Amino acid sequence: xxxxxxxxxxxxxxxxxxxxxxxxxxxxxxxxxxxxxxxxxxxxxxxxxxxxxxxxxxxxxxxxxxxxxxxxxxxxxxxxxxxxxxxxxxxxxxxxxxxxxxxxxxxxxxxxxxxxxxxxxxxxxxxxxxxxxxxxxxxxxxxxxxxxxxxxxxxxxxxxxxxxxxxxxxxxxxxxxxxxxxxxxxxxxxxxxxxxxxxxxxxxxxxxxxxxxxxxxxxxxxxxxxxxxxxxxxxxxxxxxxxxxxxxxxxxxxxxxxxxxxxxxxxxxxxxxxxxxxxxxxxxxxxxxxxxxxxxxxxxxxxxxxxxxxxxxxxxxxxxxxxxxxxxxxxxxxxxxxxxxxxxxxxxxxxxxxxxxxxxxxxxxxxxxxxxxxxxxxxxxxxxxxxxxxxxxxxxxxxxxxxxxxxxxxxxxxxxxxxxxxxxxxxxxxxxxxxxxxxxxxxxxxxxxxx
Numbered sequence: 001x002x003x004x005x006x007x008x009x010x011x012x013x014x015x016x017x018x019x020x021x022x023x024x025x026x027x028x029x030x031x032x033x034x035x036x037x038x039x040x041x042x043x044x045x046x047x048x049x050x051x052x053x054x055x056x057x058x059x060x061x062x063x064x065x066x067x068x069x070x071x072x073x074x075x076x077x078x079x080x081x082x083x084x085x086x087x088x089x090x091x092x093x094x095x096x097x098x099x100x101x102x103x104x105x106x107x108x109x110x111x112x113x114x115x116x117x118x119x120x121x122x123x124x125x126x127x128x129x130x131x132x133x134x135x136x137x138x139x140x141x142x143x144x145x146x147x148x149x150x151x152x153x154x155x156x157x158x159x160x161x162x163x164x165x166x167x168x169x170x171x172x173x174x175x176x177x178x179x180x181x182x183x184x185x186x187x188x189x190x191x192x193x194x195x196x197x198x199x200x201x202x203x204x205x206x207x208x209x210x211x212x213x214x215x216x217x218x219x220x221x222x223x224x225x226x227x228x229x230x231x232x233x234x235x236x237x238x239x240x241x242x243x244x245x246x247x248x249x250x251x252x253x254x255x256x257x258x259x260x261x262x263x264x265x266x267x268x269x270x271x272x273x274x275x276x277x278x279x280x281x282x283x284x285x286x287x288x289x290x291x292x293x294x295x296x297x298x299x300x301x302x303x304x305x306x307x308x309x310x311x312x313x314x315x316x317x318x319x320x321x322x323x324x325x326x327x328x329x330x331x332x333x334x335x336x337x338x339x340x341x342x343x344x345x346x347x348x349x350x351x352x353x354x355x356x357x358x359x360x361x362x363x364x365x366x367x368x369x370x371x372x373x374x375x376x377x378x379x380x381x382x383x384x385x386x387x388x389x390x391x392x393x394x395x396x397x398x399x400x401x402x403x404x405x406x407x408x409x410x411x412x413x414x415x416x417x418x419x420x421x422x423x424x425x426x427x428x429x430x431x432x433x434x435x436x437x438x439x440x441x442x443x444x445x446x447x448x449x450x451x
Contacts, residue, residue: 024054028088029081037401038310045428087115091122136162152179155421174208181212184419198228203246210253217413233275256407260414263288282311286318289381299365314404321384391442
């Protein structure tokens with residue numbers, strides 16, 4: 001009788017683990033830079049794949065990877081991004097390969113103060129199934145706060161009761177409500193608290209509240225939101241000078257909600273000169289997709305002696321569904337960009353009922369005669385070069401910048417009246433899978449199979 005011998009596991013390849021960890025450390029260090037508005041989720045995917053690759057490689061090594069991770073952390077250079085990357089790698093691998101939850105929590109506690117974002121991301125992307133529960137049960141205030149955020153980031157409704165209990169044990173009330181919103185279950189009196197926050201003066205709390213409303217979907221607190229926008233955009237309201245970071249973020253979050261809920265009203269206010277950051281105004285134009293907003297932007301773009309910038313690219317990409325290469329070519333001339341823009345715009349306009357318009361017919365984009373020729377576009381909102389439909393709403397999500405993509409997520413929640421807790425900072429693969437699923441469901445609903 002012949003006995004078959006099972007092949008032995010091949011020995012680890014020399015240097016592979018250290019090399020993969022070094023790649024992951026550098027990739028995470030670059031990730032924060034790739035979250036700037038000029039980049040898309042496709043760019044984010046390039047670095048996230050390096051992080052996923054490390055997790056895959058470490059399946060081969062098991063717990064042996066923990067010692068290597070500790071060594072990598074100890075050898076991290078003084079550059080902040082490398083230190084953050086090493087912290088991320090160590091926490092992420094501990095979540096996957098350290099069986100003792102108390103050891104994992106001690107490590108989280110030891111690194112949370114110095115590297116809060118790296119620790120949060122490692123848990124958000126790769127947390128062990130029991131970590132969130134342990135964090136929410138902790139008596140340590142920082143670990144408890146981390147658990148509240150993680151429950152929301154992962155949209156884990158099984159932790160609703162624990163988050164409610166955390167609120168009673170001293171966790172930040174606004175953070176708990178945001179986590180509940182992300183899980184799709186807010187307590188009955190949440191709206192009363194949100195109303196009070198929007199009527200107050202604390203911009204940081206207001207941003208958290210606006211994020212919660214954006215995730216929840218529907219048209220909650222619309223009168224309060226309208227009054228809030230009037231107040232923060234008023235001439236004597238907060239500004240970049242009085243609140244260098246908070247005002248712009250609050251105005252952007254508020255306008256994302258308003259545009260998702262009442263696109264025409266938001267665009268009308270922008271066209272009348274509503275005091276908001278320029279990039280926020282461009283996002284209103286992009287999300288609305290109305291010709292009245294598009295023409296002034298096209299006019300502005302043509303008058304700039306440079307390739308289009310990030311906010312302008314977002315408008316063209318979302319509304320037209322494509323961006324001519326000439327508009328981003330740094331070696332091109334103004335005349336080439338002008339010809340390309342006019343030719344492409346006329347092609348899209350012709351496909352939407354404005355046949356006969358040629359680039360040579362355009363004197364300037366704000367000419368009333370041109371608007372008369374584009375009368376057919378006055379009744380539609382354009383996205384991806386077509387009248388907007390439910391199946392078109394997220395089509396350009398992978399090709400617009402992070403900030404505009406986050407507005408698309410808010411819009412989806414508002415239009416569907418369902419919670420949509422997807423974050424533009426999440427792992428690229430998770431974002432892309434979620435958007436593709438939404439698109440598939442929308443296409444099936446729009447074109448159901450025959451009986």
